[in-house]
Amino acid sequence: MTAARLRRLLTGSYLVLFFGYLFLPLGIMAAATFNSSRFPTVTPWMGFTLGWFQALWEDQRMWAALGTSLLVGAGVIALAVPLGLAAALLLDRLHNRARTFLYALMVSPLLTPGVIVGISTLVFWREWFGVSGGLFLTVVAQSSFIAAYAMLLFSARLERFDPVLEEAALDLGATHGQVFRRITLPYLMPAILSAALLAFLQSFENYNTTLFVRGLDTTLTVYIATKVRTGLTPAVNALSLVLIALTILGAVVYEILRRREARRQAGSAVALEAT
Amino acid sequence: MTEVLRRYGPVLTGVILLAVAVWLALLVVLPQLMMIGFSFRPSLPPSKIGGPEDVFTVRNYLTLWTNQIHLAIFLKTIWASALVTATTLAVCYPVAFYLAQVAPKRRLPLLILMLIVPFWINELLRTFSWYIILAFNGPLNALLLWLGIIDEPQRFLGGDGGVIVGMVYVYILFMVFPLYNAIESLDRNQIEAARDLGAGWLRIHRRIVLPHAKPGIAVGCIMTFMLAAGSYAVPALLGGPNSRWFTEIIYNWFFEGGNWNQGAAYAFILLVLCIGFILGAMRLFRVGLADIAK
Numbered sequence: 001m002t003a004a005r006l007r008r009l010l011t012g013s014y015l016v017l018f019f020g021y022l023f024l025p026l027g028i029m030a031a032a033t034f035n036s037s038r039f040p041t042v043t044p045w046m047g048f049t050l051g052w053f054q055a056l057w058e059d060q061r062m063w064a065a066l067g068t069s070l071l072v073g074a075g076v077i078a079l080a081v082p083l084g085l086a087a088a089l090l091l092d093r094l095h096n097r098a099r100t101f102l103y104a105l106m107v108s109p110l111l112t113p114g115v116i117v118g119i120s121t122l123v124f125w126r127e128w129f130g131v132s133g134g135l136f137l138t139v140v141a142q143s144s145f146i147a148a149y150a151m152l153l154f155s156a157r158l159e160r161f162d163p164v165l166e167e168a169a170l171d172l173g174a175t176h177g178q179v180f181r182r183i184t185l186p187y188l189m190p191a192i193l194s195a196a197l198l199a200f201l202q203s204f205e206n207y208n209t210t211l212f213v214r215g216l217d218t219t220l221t222v223y224i225a226t227k228v229r230t231g232l233t234p235a236v237n238a239l240s241l242v243l244i245a246l247t248i249l250g251a252v253v254y255e256i257l258r259r260r261e262a263r264r265q266a267g268s269a270v271a272l273e274a275t
Numbered sequence: 276m277t278e279v280l281r282r283y284g285p286v287l288t289g290v291i292l293l294a295v296a297v298w299l300a301l302l303v304v305l306p307q308l309m310m311i312g313f314s315f316r317p318s319l320p321p322s323k324i325g326g327p328e329d330v331f332t333v334r335n336y337l338t339l340w341t342n343q344i345h346l347a348i349f350l351k352t353i354w355a356s357a358l359v360t361a362t363t364l365a366v367c368y369p370v371a372f373y374l375a376q377v378a379p380k381r382r383l384p385l386l387i388l389m390l391i392v393p394f395w396i397n398e399l400l401r402t403f404s405w406y407i408i409l410a411f412n413g414p415l416n417a418l419l420l421w422l423g424i425i426d427e428p429q430r431f432l433g434g435d436g437g438v439i440v441g442m443v444y445v446y447i448l449f450m451v452f453p454l455y456n457a458i459e460s461l462d463r464n465q466i467e468a469a470r471d472l473g474a475g476w477l478r479i480h481r482r483i484v485l486p487h488a489k490p491g492i493a494v495g496c497i498m499t500f501m502l503a504a505g506s507y508a509v510p511a512l513l514g515g516p517n518s519r520w521f522t523e524i525i526y527n528w529f530f531e532g533g534n535w536n537q538g539a540a541y542a543f544i545l546l547v548l549c550i551g552f553i554l555g556a557m558r559l560f561r562v563g564l565a566d567i568a569k
Contacts, residue, residue: 014373015370015373019389023389025404025408028407043413043417086298089291090279090291093279094278102295105304113522115507115522116505123306123539124309124310144306147302207399208505208508228403229512240404243396
């Protein structure tokens with residue numbers, strides 16, 4: 001065997017091991033949903049069942065937690081996406097040190113542990129406004145760092161924006177409001193949709209921050225954690241399986257849209273050069 | 276600033292500035308300052324707040340030094356997070372290098388998608404999958420028994436080992452993407468040239484790929500360390516009373532001890548630890564903030 005073939009074999013096995021490592025635990029978790037054991041496991045196999053989906057469907061508290069999560073997610077979209085958009089629009093027109101400083105400040109929540117985001121929000125709002133943990137604080141705390149994700153998405157798109165379009169419209173007598181509504185906003189629409197999707201997913205899966213600011217409200221992720229620690233049944237696996245299926249669907253759709261957009265941009269660049 | 280005004284007009288500029296001010300002041304900076312200020316005050320009943328006993332104090336910070344258990348947990352959180360970071364780096368580097376430099380172009384989109392999909396799956400669910408694997412009656416014990424490596428089932432859950440294994444799994448993708456992005460921008464010709472000039476693969480990695488990947492390594496390490504040190508979900512699910520994490524101590528100060536000031540001090544210590552790690556990594560890899568926040 002030549003050295004090159006040996007190296008290819010080693011690389012190949014390493015990749016198989018790595019992707020196996022990524023997916024096998026999820027596969028085991030999914031398989032345990034269909035085992036009719038009272039505790040979620042695959043060993044020993046007690047027989048195939050779909051009963052845990054039924055149990056999940058009848059779990060009223062799960063539905064309540066799902067409702068809370070959807071509500072929080074909607075709130076985060078409504079708050080974090082506009083904040084991120086405003087921040088990106090401002091950064092786009094700044095150049096010097098002010099930009100570097102603001103940028104660092106804006107991404108700092110992404111480098112802060114989630115528990116600290118939750119704690120600082122909890123302390124601040126109680127001390128200044130007398131607001132205690134609940135839906136409102138959950139939305140506020142999550143938005144404080146999710147707005148940074150939105151800002152990064154908008155900034156990336158604005159980087160490729162041709163400001164000459166705005167200049168031309170202004171020269172032709174359009175008002176600033178018209179330029180924003182008719183040119184800037186339509187250009188940013190794909191980024192607004194991705195930012196909303198990303199904001200929702202980030203909010204939906206958040207645990208560390210939510211834990212500190214939730215008060216007596218229970219989001220779905222918090223509910224799952226509680227169930228694992230007290231009263232774990234394969235119904236939790238059924239729920240995980242449903243969520244993973246939805247996530248994979250979302251991730252694939254998001255990727256396809258992103259790649260199509262990237263191709264279209266590349267295509268229009270070529271067309272532009274050809275003219 | 277004049278350019279902002281010229282571009283967006285007075286009304287829009289006002290709205291933009293207001294939104295940014297609300298975000299940065301009300302949601303980011305003031306809460307942090309408040310938390311820090313709060314940590315330097317004693318925990319008092321409401322009637323005594325603002326009274327003569329409400330003074331500046333570092334007592335909440337001294338608690339960490341005097342409480343041996345908390346100090347041990349704090350130190351464990353540091354070394355365990357560093358271990359998680361080093362492990363993910365070692366595991367991810369070959370994968371990132373393969374994807375960025377070796378993988379055939381037509382196979383790449385699928386491979387990247389296979390990385391993205393688990394990345395999108397809820398952290399808590401990925402942790403939960405290891406709860407099942409590591410359980411007393413779980414598949415890992417069954418496998419090891421069947422292979423004859425152990426004679427009786429082991430308790431993997433509830434110890435530091437399980438927590439660390441779980442963290443490596445949950446945070447590994449935060450390492451692989453920064454590494455991939457950094458190595459991907461390396462011109463393949465540089466590697467070819469080095470090989471033509473007779474450099475072995477070890478030398479190529481040490482002298483060309485690794486120096487080029489420095490910003491990616493820094494970002495990956497910073498994200499992984501921060502997530503591991505600040506993790507609550509993984510130790511809560513996979514750990515037990517004997518393997519508590521520093522975040523769990525903080526949580527207890529807030530919701531079981533009822534001493535928010537003490538909790539705020541511990542939270543600030545955790546924040547300082549993470550900032551220290553960020554600055555250390557930036558120095559070590561000689562990268563700026565602009566390289567990190569990409």
